[in-house]
Amino acid sequence: MRITCTYCGSRDVSEFSYLGDATLTRPAGGEGHAMLDYVYLRDNPAGPHEELWYHAQGCRSWLRVRRDTVSHEILDVRMAVDK
């Protein structure tokens, strides 16, 4: 599998590390359930999924990768800062 890093171009997946759901928003000053959900609650969708990948062995960019969890097809890659 390869991921096209917005900065470095197409690279082998072994250069990246995976974090997870990229659609979550950290609740600033969040208490109780908002924070609990942010930290622990995840959907497990079959199909397109926005997720965060870190180009650890490259430019250290955090990327928002749209990936189909069924086919593993990479549909889109953007810089996380450009959300």
Added chain:
Amino acid sequence: MSGFRLSSGGLVDRTSPRSFRFDGRAQTGFAGDTLASALLANGQVTFGRSFKYHRRRGLLTAGPEEPNALVELRDGARREPNSRATTVELFDGLVANSQNRFPSLDFDLMAVTGLLSPIFAAGFYYKTFMWPAAFWEKLYEPAIRRAAGLGRASGAPDPDSYEKAFAFCDVLVIGGGAAGLAAALAAGRTGARVILVDEDFVLGGRLNAERQVIGDVAAADWAAAQVAELQSLPNVTLMSRSSVVGLYDGNGYVALERVADHLPVPFPGMPRQRLWQISAKQAVLAAGSLERPVVFAGNDLPGVMLASAVRTYLNRFAVAPGRRAVVFTAIDDGWQTARDLAASGVEIAAVVDPRDDVAPHLLKGLPSRLGARVQRAFGTGRVQGVEIVGADGIVTRLAADLVAVSGGHSPNLGIATHLNHRPRWSDAHLAFVPDALPPGLSVAGSANGTWALGAVLAEGAARGAAAAAACGFAPVVHDIPRVADEVVARAALWRVEGGRGKAFVDPQNDVTDKDIALAAREGFVSVEHLKRYTTLGMATDQGKTSNVNGLALLAELTGKSIAATGSTRARPPAVPVALGALAGTHRGKHFRPTRLTPSHAWASENGANFVEAGQWLRAQWYARPGETDWLQSVSREVSAVRDGVGFCDVSTLGKIALEGPDVGAFLDRVYCNTFSTLAEGKARYGLMLREDGFVMDDGTVARLDARRYVMSTTTANAAKVMQHLEFCHQVLWPELDLAMSSITEQWAQFSIAGPKSKLLLEALFDGAVDVSDAAFPYMGAREVLVGKLPVRLFRLSFSGERAYEIAVPANRGAALVVELMRVGAPLGLVPYGTEALGVMRIEKGHVAGNEINGQTVARDLGLGKMMSQKKDYVGRAMAQRPALLAPERPTLAGFVAVDPAERFSGGAHFLAPGAVVAPENDLGFMTSVAFSPSLNRWIGLGLIANAGERLGQRVRGYDPMRGRDTLLEVVSPVFLDPEGARLHA
């Protein structure tokens, strides 16, 4: 009777003899031979003994699907078990031995298991060796492993090297036979970057094994001409002796290149094998098809061979596998074998075909038995004849030393199923053919169920051109050469019942038709269950020649169609891959590189013992002459620091440079304590939490000037913290204006600790830097130039003593050590290692990795007061969860033994005195223990429930692992200088 070399023909070079040894016997073959063809030419009949019954086995195939002829190739440390003799390219000096026989191939004592075969039926192990359970590991399994099994590994380190490589192409063509060559050329002529991978050492596939004519040249010559053109194209890469072993997500193919397997020993610097990761936009699978044997009694006797394999030995290797042959086939293709055998002078006893009618031209000049079946092959040690049951049910016998069988062909689709795409059963093809395919992959030739050569060439060219077009390359007109029409009629033929004796479905795992019937009777009617219960298809050949027959038999037994019974899928690797190739260059120190500190060379010359800290080697202690025990050295180092001055290399700590107007605000959000108030020229200790409230790491941040900061992390978490900070900046708060960079390896850093540390710095700087307490107070941080050398100076203490950290560019670290020792000699300066560092931090109750273990919150570590109430930060909310604030949650305390002489160790669990030893009475555990030379006793830090109430109380330190049970007193975790007076001494 046995095989012999023909006087002419074939692709072997009779002028280049190759000598080799098999089971100790010196023999000769030719260049172009495989080990199998050379042995066959020299009359070898038995190539191996079977896995379970130790039956004699001969060659079934001429290719990588071979289930029987597995040998141990080479000797000594290069011995490679389970090598398929059919794919081993013959070289001068080759040494091979048969396997799974005792004492010899011709006289195998273990063959008595065949007489006990009724008890070795499917499910035998599950039923027999269930009880008593404890016997399995000690008695049953070792005994079974000795009796059954395959070859032996060398047991010695592999002396050869392996490589990994990446390749990129537009069109990958898998297989260099008729379809593959046509596909590669059609794609290559468009200008597309093409890689053609073929497992053989001669490209051409079956074209090299057939007497067909293409255009007006022999098939093998036509193949050679195509290869020559491909070689002339700069955009085409030919990889022979290579197998595509797997298909992965995103059009990633893995191929194994056998770089030096055809040499006795690789040339210097040459890898034995190379594992390629090939990124291909499009791929054409042209891996051909595999012929299926027929299940009948005695079908595993040496001399029973696939019809196409017989042609390969005849036409490519010029070896006749016997002198009088019976051909048993249900497809037109099998008749060609009879014709080729006859042309080579082998007598044809009969062609037996279960069909009542075949195309008349097939019959010409051949003795035939239509509507008949071979129900049994018989013979002692090898096939000597067959029993044929005619359409009238009458059984006749025919003498023969070769039985060529063909039950049809199975497209070689393993690669296409690696991503979970299933093939579909086709009654027209009597085979599984491609259905849904992975993106970018197409299938051509007999892998696609296209049998006739003319159609194969046309399909290969079409697929190659289409693949190139999909990559944006304009098509080029491509002539398909003329090939004589072929009839490819076929009938289903799986099994012939009625013969006496075992009829094998999977010869490598010794699975018979009776095993499959037994499994079906016992309810294992799902293909996946059948496989696991009988082990069908689970041997090293992955059932390449047996899976479909097994499936067909199961369908027959359950009265279902094959399509309804199931389908076959394969998993990578398609052919066995040596672990060495998967490891590549990542062996030994290359697997886990060693990182050395700037003082490493000096330390190793000065008695240091080293300890691994992640990839780093750190000095653990410095043994002096006469010191016999590590504790002696460590205690001396601790006392030397506490009474004088010592230095320790702390370069391994993570260092991160942060710069920008918003660093202060950023640090406030990533640390639980406040940093925006940190003054220029000052440093502060910080505690970093994970978002779930648990402590992630601790360290310091020094503010060098208005915009520039430098952070330290623990050695272990340097990379993790860097990733976390980038996450916080890029994902959570991209609006903050700052940048960061890891500078761990750019700076050498030393801790200088002890009451005389200021004197040492004065001597070192000799007036160039003012280190007076007024100019450089506790927690000061400065960047100075000494001459032209940038020096960073921090007044930080981990030991509780007056202490400094001094950092210089990494390449000056070694020189700094020498200089420190020179100016420090009058002060009694000593180097100290991580062990003394640890003793001193335990004496001071400072937490480290043992306590920051991912399961503790700040409050557990006695650092709850650091958590700011005035700001939001990562982990703030979650650290307030009630359970994390409960007093019974184990928190940090100090421990001493009630008997000052008693020793105890980390890992001991705390129990109230008199409490029953049970998990529910567990109060916590000891995290860190050291011998304190300052207190002259063992001291410990631990996490204990209700720590606040327990000060002065006694608890048991229960340590069954080390056989210790110590009565302890709970004390303050700060054992030494609780007021902190020494920091300023």
